[in-house]
Amino acid sequence: MAAERMRGETEETAAGSLFLNQSAFQKLIHSSPEDGWEKCWEQGFTPWDLGRPTPIIQQLYRMGALPKGRALIPGCGTGYDVVSIACPERYVVGIDISEIAIKRAIQLFSSSPNTNHFIFLKEDFFTWHPTELFDLIFDYTFFCAIEPKMRVAWAERMSGLLRPEGELITLMFPISDHIGGPPYKVSISDYEEVLCPLGFKAISIMDNELAVGPRKGKEKIGRWKKIRSNSSL
Numbered sequence: 001m002a003a004e005r006m007r008g009e010t011e012e013t014a015a016g017s018l019f020l021n022q023s024a025f026q027k028l029i030h031s032s033p034e035d036g037w038e039k040c041w042e043q044g045f046t047p048w049d050l051g052r053p054t055p056i057i058q059q060l061y062r063m064g065a066l067p068k069g070r071a072l073i074p075g076c077g078t079g080y081d082v083v084s085i086a087c088p089e090r091y092v093v094g095i096d097i098s099e100i101a102i103k104r105a106i107q108l109f110s111s112s113p114n115t116n117h118f119i120f121l122k123e124d125f126f127t128w129h130p131t132e133l134f135d136l137i138f139d140y141t142f143f144c145a146i147e148p149k150m151r152v153a154w155a156e157r158m159s160g161l162l163r164p165e166g167e168l169i170t171l172m173f174p175i176s177d178h179i180g181g182p183p184y185k186v187s188i189s190d191y192e193e194v195l196c197p198l199g200f201k202a203i204s205i206m207d208n209e210l211a212v213g214p215r216k217g218k219e220k221i222g223r224w225k226k227i228r229s230n231s232s233l
């Protein structure tokens with residue numbers, strides 16, 4: 001049923017939308033604070049899913065411009081980005097709170113040639129405590145998915161999960177003025193407000209020229225490093 005719904009959507013809604021099927025999707029999320037995301041996955045309301053890796057992260061990977069070591073992608077969904085940056089020099093952990101999303105990712109990518117270099121785990125980003133820290137964390141469509149009141153906790157977890165020299169890459173989206181969510185609107189200062197007090201500094205913030213379809217002009221890529229360290233597991 002989910003696949004049929006996805007096939008029935010236009011390119012604009014199914015791939016790269018601003019989550020244009022918002023009203024049904026938002027209703028579902030708000031109807032069930034406990035397991036709204038699981039319900040979306042179950043009923044096939046996944047308008048955020050590009051069905052392929054995010055072009056800008058693929059480009060950074062190909063350019064060798066991503067930190068090596070251990071990488072984390074929180075709220076990884078179907079996991080295309082996880083698999084696209086996993087390689088012998090970089091072990092990638094994709095976590096998602098939805099069991100269905102994680103099962104789908106495992107099923108989709110279990111026979112990838114680089115399968116030894118990534119893992120999918122059903123975990124809640126806000127309560128998960130891994131045994132090792134990360135050199136890279138990539139956030140795309142996760143910051144905008146959580147309620148704005150959770151953003152301070154988001155930054156604290158980012159800080160706690162990164163190694164002292166680690167890098168946080170935020171693909172900031174959607175930079176717009178709309179009301180409500182998810183996706184909740186974001187701005188550069190929304191990120192600065194929660195990251196800078198924890199010692200993060202923006203190394204670069206640029207327009208994402210490779211944004212997909214209707215997301216064009218609404219995305220910026222930010223690269224952040226901690227200048228003061230307060231990592232903890």
Ligand SMILES: C[S@@+](CC[C@H](N)C(=O)[O-])C[C@H]1O[C@@H](n2cnc3c(N)ncnc32)[C@H](O)[C@@H]1O
Nearest residue numbers: 037048049075076077096097098124125141145
């Ligand atoms: C808007 S989707 C984005 C998925 C993926 N990043 C993508 O671009 O295709 C947000 C994802 O975050 C997951 N999620 C929501 N809250 C979470 C939490 N507290 N911990 C981990 N994942 C969470 C949802 O299940 C959903 O798959």
